[in-house]
Amino acid sequence: MAIIGQLFVNGLIAGSIYALVASGFSLIYATNRFLHLAHGTTVAVGAYLLFALFSVLGIPFFVSALVAIILTGLFGLLMNRAIYSPLRKRKASNIVLLIASLALLSLTENIIMLIAGPGVKSIGWLPTKTGIHIGGAIITPLQIAIIVISVVLMILLYLFMKKTKLGRDMRAVADNKELASIAGINPIRISDYSFMIGSAIAGVAGILIGLEQNLFPTMGVMLIIKGFTGAVIGGMTSVPGAVVGSYIVGVIENLGILWLPSGYKDAIAFALLFVFILWKPTGLFGFNKGVKDA
Amino acid sequence: MLENYIIHIAILICIYTIFSVSYNVALGYTGLITLAHVALYGIGAYTSALLTRAGYPFISGILLAGVVAAIFGFFLVYTTRKLKGDYLAMATLGFAFVAYSIEINWTGLTRGALGLPGIVKPALFGFRIGSNVEMLLFVFIVAVISIAIMWRIVRSGFGRLMEATRDDETGVEVLGKNAFAIKAKAMMISAFFAGIAGSLFAHYISYIDPGTFYLTEIILLLTIVIVGGAASMRGSIIGAVLVVVVGDVLRLFDLPSVLIGPSRHIIYAVLLLCVLLYRPRGILGRVDLI
Numbered sequence: 001m002a003i004i005g006q007l008f009v010n011g012l013i014a015g016s017i018y019a020l021v022a023s024g025f026s027l028i029y030a031t032n033r034f035l036h037l038a039h040g041t042t043v044a045v046g047a048y049l050l051f052a053l054f055s056v057l058g059i060p061f062f063v064s065a066l067v068a069i070i071l072t073g074l075f076g077l078l079m080n081r082a083i084y085s086p087l088r089k090r091k092a093s094n095i096v097l098l099i100a101s102l103a104l105l106s107l108t109e110n111i112i113m114l115i116a117g118p119g120v121k122s123i124g125w126l127p128t129k130t131g132i133h134i135g136g137a138i139i140t141p142l143q144i145a146i147i148v149i150s151v152v153l154m155i156l157l158y159l160f161m162k163k164t165k166l167g168r169d170m171r172a173v174a175d176n177k178e179l180a181s182i183a184g185i186n187p188i189r190i191s192d193y194s195f196m197i198g199s200a201i202a203g204v205a206g207i208l209i210g211l212e213q214n215l216f217p218t219m220g221v222m223l224i225i226k227g228f229t230g231a232v233i234g235g236m237t238s239v240p241g242a243v244v245g246s247y248i249v250g251v252i253e254n255l256g257i258l259w260l261p262s263g264y265k266d267a268i269a270f271a272l273l274f275v276f277i278l279w280k281p282t283g284l285f286g287f288n289k290g291v292k293d294a
Numbered sequence: 295m296l297e298n299y300i301i302h303i304a305i306l307i308c309i310y311t312i313f314s315v316s317y318n319v320a321l322g323y324t325g326l327i328t329l330a331h332v333a334l335y336g337i338g339a340y341t342s343a344l345l346t347r348a349g350y351p352f353i354s355g356i357l358l359a360g361v362v363a364a365i366f367g368f369f370l371v372y373t374t375r376k377l378k379g380d381y382l383a384m385a386t387l388g389f390a391f392v393a394y395s396i397e398i399n400w401t402g403l404t405r406g407a408l409g410l411p412g413i414v415k416p417a418l419f420g421f422r423i424g425s426n427v428e429m430l431l432f433v434f435i436v437a438v439i440s441i442a443i444m445w446r447i448v449r450s451g452f453g454r455l456m457e458a459t460r461d462d463e464t465g466v467e468v469l470g471k472n473a474f475a476i477k478a479k480a481m482m483i484s485a486f487f488a489g490i491a492g493s494l495f496a497h498y499i500s501y502i503d504p505g506t507f508y509l510t511e512i513i514l515l516l517t518i519v520i521v522g523g524a525a526s527m528r529g530s531i532i533g534a535v536l537v538v539v540v541g542d543v544l545r546l547f548d549l550p551s552v553l554i555g556p557s558r559h560i561i562y563a564v565l566l567l568c569v570l571l572y573r574p575r576g577i578l579g580r581v582d583l584i
Contacts, residue, residue, distance in 0.1 A: 035380050086571055095327050096583050098383050099516055100570050102329075106513045107563035110556040118552065221509060225391060228384070263406075267395035274392055277385040278373055 002136035007254045009137040013212075014226075015250025016150035019243040020205035021227030022234070023157060024198030026242035028076075029231070030174035031187075031194040034097040038079060038104035040224025041112070042199045046072040046206025047215045048112055051121050061125050069203040076199025077192055079104055085188070105220065113217040120214040146208050153204060154243050157197075161239065170194060174237055222266065226250075229273040235283025245283065301426045303542055308433040309494050310534040312440045314518040315527055316487035322524035322581065323448050324480040325460025327379075330370055330386040331488055332515060333393035336507025338363040338489025339496035340397065340404060343413045352416045352497065359493035360486040367485025371478045390512065397504035409503025416497050433494050440487050445527060447483060456480045457525070460581070510559055514541070517566040523579025532577055537562065 025039045049071050053064035083100055092100075131138035161167040172180040173190045181187050209219070227242075230249045234241025249269055256268040276283070313335055320326040338359035345355040374385045397404050404410065415423045416432060423429050447453055455476050458466050463473045496502045514537065522533025541558045549557070569576055574583075 035384060083567060083571070090574070092570070092574065093583055094380050095383055096570055096574070098380065099520070099583075100567060102509075102513060102516070103563040103566040103570070106510060106559055107567070110559040110563070113556040114553065114560070118556075232384075261399070263399045263401075264395070267392070267399055270388060270392045270395050274385065274388045277377065277381055277388060281377065281381050 004255070004258070005137040007257060008251060009134075009139050009143075011251030011254035012247065013139075013143045013146055013250070014254060015230075015247035016147045017205055017209055017212075018223070018226045018230050018246035018250050019150055019154060020201055020208070021223050022230035022242040022246040023154060023239050024201040024205075025224070025227050026231045026234070026236060026239050027157075027170070027201075028194050028198040030237040030239070031170055032084070032191050033177075034084075034094045035101060035228075036079075036084075036195075036198075037098065037101040037224055037228070038108060039198065039202060039227070040220030040222075041105050041108040042072060042076055042079075042202040042220070043206040043209065043223050044112060044215070044217065044220040045075050045108060046203030047123075047210040047219070048116055048121075048206075049203070050207050050210050051116070051123055051215055054125065055121070055123055065207050068207060069200050072203030072206065073196040073200030076195040076202070079199075080192060080195040085191075105224075109217050109220060116215075116217065118217060120216045122214050123210045126211060142211060146212060149204070149208065153201065154240075157201070158240060166193060225266075225273065226269055229269050229276070231283075232273060232276050232281070233284055235285040238283070238285055241283055241285040244285075298426065299545075301430050303538060305426065305430050305433050305498055306542075307535050307538045308430070308437040309491050309498065310514075310518060310538055311531050312437050312487055312494070313491035314515060314522065314530040314534050315441055315444055316484045316491065317515055317519050318522075318524065318527065318530045319444055319448065319456075319487075320481055320484035321519060321583075322526065322530075322579070323453065323460065324456040324477060324484075326371070326477060326481055326484075327382050328370065328386040328481075329383055329512060330389040330393070331484075332507050332511045333390040334363040334367055334370075334485045334488040335492040335495070335511075336393060336397065336502075336504070337366055338492030339502050339507070340410070340492075341489065342493035343410045343496045343502055344403070346414050346497070347410065347412075352414070353418060356416070356490060356493040356497075360489040363489025363492065364482040364486040367481045367488075368478055370485075371474075371481045375474055375477075387512075390508075394504050394508055397507070404504070407503060407505075409501055409506075410496075411501045413496050413500045413502065415500070416494075429498060433498065436490065436494060440490060441527065441531070444483070444487060448527070452476075452479070460525075513559065513562055513566065517562045517569075519576075520566060520579075520583070521569050521576050523576030524583055525580045526576075526578040529576055529578035537565070540565070 021043055025036065028036045028039065046068055049068035050064055053059045053067055054061055083104060084097060087097055087100055126142055131140045161171060169185045170190055172185055173187050177187055226249055227246065230246030231242040233248055234245030249272060252272065253265050253268045257265065317331045320328055341362045342355035342359040345358060346352055370386065370389055374382055377385055398406050423432055455471060459473050459476045466473045518533040518537045519530055521537060522529030541561060544554050544557055
């Protein structure tokens with residue numbers, strides 16, 4: 001039984017990271033209606049910025065982390081302004097935007113590889129601590145912090161979307177872009193904000209991953225697949241759905257180890273993605289307005 | 295030295311020409327949104343490599359590479375037949391990821407990340423190809439035959455049906471044609487030649503691993519086809535020549551190999567983004583990407 005508890009905890013930790021990736025991805029998808037796959041390397045950008053600022057330049061940790069998060073948000077804005085906006089201005093199809101996002105993913109990944117080298121890096125801020133035993137499962141303080149930070153951030157994002165004017169405008173654009181712009185909401189401004197906020201959350205994910213694991217240039221691809229799978233399971237345009245979906249991915253892929261060799265962990269997520277897209281493309285929660293004719 | 299290098303580039307161009315023209319048959323001519331083409335190419339490469347390693351002759355390897363890829367192509371079109379737009383693109387990309395993770399995890403068959411080394415050079419009618427010049431001649435002939443066949447198909451009545459399905463699926467159905475059957479056939483033709491290209495690649499390089507058929511290769515293929523232009527065979531051929539040469543030009547400079555790999559992928563990605571931004575139809579494209 002202990003093994004199940006441990007795998008479940010591991011699933012929650014993985015799910016927390018995926019939820020951070022998926023929520024930004026889904027926020028961008030909801031307001032822009034195209035698949036921004038380069039969101040995966042945005043996470044890597046956040047992690048490497050922290051590495052550059054903290055581990056290389058020696059700037060105090062919390063300052064580095066804050067600057068890294070802000071710069072990652074601006075990196076998202078840059079991608080939107082430099083590539084996606086011009087493409088949308090000439091009415092490029094969604095498949096063109098998707099291809100552009102794949103090109104951006106590859107571009108960013110290889111720029112990181114060129115600058116930082118292909119090897120793994122570690123932030124090295126926290127000394128490795130022994131885990132605490134909770135109900136038969138072992139969990140380190142950092143891992144608890146990851147779960148708590150994710151959950152708090154998700155609640156803040158939810159409140160932001162529900163309570164603030166900007167959040168309400170975003171939901172309006174997500175719901176119906178034409179009506180929203182008739183009501184005086186500028187969709188271009190909303191698009192910029194969604195890229196900034198979504199990417200900044202990805203920056204937080206990058207920092208947490210950087211503390212928990214090693215950094216390597218291609219880390220973003222796997223993360224966007226997991227985050228995307230979470231978003232699909234939850235229903236693409238729903239940020240809370242994406243969060244729940246991400247925890248499901250994290251828990252299922254970790255519990256899957258009970259029956260399959262651990263090498264198949266990623267394959268489980270891929271299979272979930274494929275199965276959901278084929279049989280239930282609207283996701284578990286069915287917040288699917290406008291997804292099918294996208 | 296330089297001679298060998300030029301022959302190497304020419305062989306790669308021939309292989310990528312078959313590969314990209316076959317992709318254009320699906321993406322450009324028939325309007326099938328698929329990002330799984332690299333997986334089909336990989337399936338062809340693995341089929342052929344495994345068969346010849348098990349002692350079967352090369353000719354059965356390369357032909358079955360095409361057939362197995364075509365079967366997977368049909369499976370792909372069939373399972374995704376109800377999807378559109380983003381979801382179709384993501385399902386096909388998901389297919390590519392699943393193929394990759396099976397290749398890397400089914401170690402009993404594929405040796406996983408270790409890859410398959412020592413894949414024999416092609417042999418036909420008791421004559422085994424030894425030098426790269428012979429290899430070039432062989433892949434050139436295969437490329438000419440493959441492209442001639444695909445050229446005939448897109449110029450035939452069926453080719454016009456493919457293009458009609460791309461432009462107006464409902465219209466095709468109204469005329470009493472089965473749009474799904476057209477798409478499935480087009481995909482199988484396209485997948486068959488992708489499998490052939492994969493087999494040639496495996497037998498030329500003599501080593502394959504799952505990483506060869508992953509994301510970077512998808513970008514490379516997209517760059518070739520989009521630079522050349524959708525629904526243009528000449529475009530894809532020019533695209534293959536251009537992109538392979540541009541990507542390899544770095545090797546002429548005396549850069550350390552750690553820099554060459556990433557720089558090459560940066561060039562591909564920048565080229566792809568520039569074409570999408572400034573010349574969306576590529577060099578000779580006849581239609582916009584759907």
